[in-house]
Amino acid sequence: MTAFNDSTVGNPDALRADMVRALRDQDAITSSRVADAFAAVPRHLFAPDAPSEIAYDLHRTVPVKKDEHGLDISVMSAAHLQAVMLEQLGAGPGMRVLEIGSGGVNAAYLQELVGPDGEVTTVDIDRDIIDRARLCLDNAGYTQVKTALGDGEIGVPDGAPYDRIIVTAAAWDIPPSWISGLTGNGRLVVPLTLRGTTRSIAFDRDGEGLVSDSYRLARFVPMQGEGAAKERKALLRDGVAVQTDDERVPLNTKALNHALGTPRREFWSGAAYDLPDELELYLTLHLSSPARLHASKAVVDSGLLDASTLLGVPALVSEDSIAYRTRRENEDTGGFESGVVAHGLQAEALADEYLKLLRRWAQNHRRRGAATIKFLPGPDPSTLPQNTVLKRHGIVAVSWH
CATH class of the missing domain: 3.30.310 (TATA-Binding Protein)
Incomplete structure (x- = not known):
């Protein structure tokens, strides 16, 4: 948990400043742009039912919606994980960004990163979640962010192509819409599940496929809709x-x-x-x-x-x-x-x-970043190379160096 002193308790501005310092200390934030975004967004307004100390804790998630069994199907992700993924994404001024899986606060960070000339669209399959995100964004002053109701498997074609796409739910596969929805030099950041193990992978577009720039440890609730996995x-x-x-x-x-x-x-x-x-x-x-x-x-x-x-x-x-x-x-x-x-x-x-x-x-291979991960859409399963994982829409091929 983030360490708070007596002067920060109940003070959102002080809590936010402490959070940014701690994220820098832990190397979750490594750039001034992401630091400025986290310093600007009033995170507690996106978790109105939670104490501010929890909203600003580096490693705590905030439940948003549960299923009939009491299991989380939507949460506000921990600040540490959001910072890591936004550093992977590398969004900059003027970019068009699509977020798949909405909560509100991450879209606000994205709007700060792309600035007034950029465009952020966030989509979710759950009407309750997208309505909640819209309300929180408006209350926090991020009326420019576009919200859309829909299945993340399809994306939001009307706004394509995007310079960046970020997925905030554990995905079992990479549908064609995510690749075709990117610009030629676009980047996709997705928590991809490989045989039960999930990593946040920053993929750069590589022709019709994708190749990794980085990968990080990540845990997310699973995607719903057409992209849901059947483990x-x-x-x-x-x-x-x-x-x-x-x-x-x-x-x-x-x-x-x-x-x-x-x-x-x-x-x-x-x-x-x-x-x-x-x-x-x-x-x-x-x-x-x-x-x-x-x-x-x-x-x-x-x-x-x-x-x-x-x-x-x-x-x-x-x-x-x-x-x-x-x-x-x-x-x-x-x-x-x-x-x-x-x-x-x-x-x-x-x-x-x-x-x-x-x-x-x-x-x-005992070092960080020794793997290169590629996504190859639609290959013949009979010709799979070694160290590959077969998906519905293609294969994930991993080489170690």
Whole structure:
């Protein structure tokens, strides 16, 4: 959480100034343009039902709407994540920008970035959300921002082409409208989900496709409408679940639950554990049968599964066995050593594959930004290159350097 002193409590201007300083200190804001935008927008007016201290907290989201099960389907994203994505976007004066997934405050930041000669359009599929965004924008003085009701999968063709498109919900795919809606040198920033792992990727247009400029850790509520993903999920036991969007991955609930009841086996790589977000992306795209393993705090506290599963960890699964990443202290590897916990009859075989990947990453790719991510629309699935993820509208191809 952001640290506030007594003089800032209940004072939005002081809270906003503290937020900007903290975002700079954490390198979420790296440019004066984004800093000026965050300093100008009265963020608390976009979260009128939340205390100002929460609205200006760097890492807190503000719920906007929940579904019938009480799960968030729309939130005001945390300031830290918004700042990171706006730095990725690189919007400047006079640009035309489309925001897909509306909340209001991000559109206000965008209007500050493009200035009076630029144009910002924000679209959302939910009438309640877009009406709320319109009201908040007007109350905060951003009447110039255009709001539209519609499915983000289609975009807003009437305003195209856009210099920049930013998506503020986790997208499983990149529809043709997003690429065709960009100028020839336009940029798309999208939290793209790859086998259950989401990264905010800044894509530059590359002919008919896209190539990454940068990627950052991100967590978002999923898109609705035509762009919604249909992931497979299996509850193995109370507090333990696996999920995957890869149809080739077996999810035999009974057999995997039985595997968890067998003794855990630990295998150690002798390789350094570092930069978990980079390692996670590498593992997700290289494991032969990947899923994401989640466990509750109660399950972790019981000792059944390691703490790496609390936020989800890349797992390798077979019909009757499961393996996932762990770590232990080891000064010989720079502080921590990566390893594998495996359960089931195929524990050793799964661990062997996993360990090879841990060693390869540590030896060849242990740094930030080692991946280049491309989106190639509409290829023949029979000719997929290695390290690719098949989507409805194309493939995501990742190379590591």
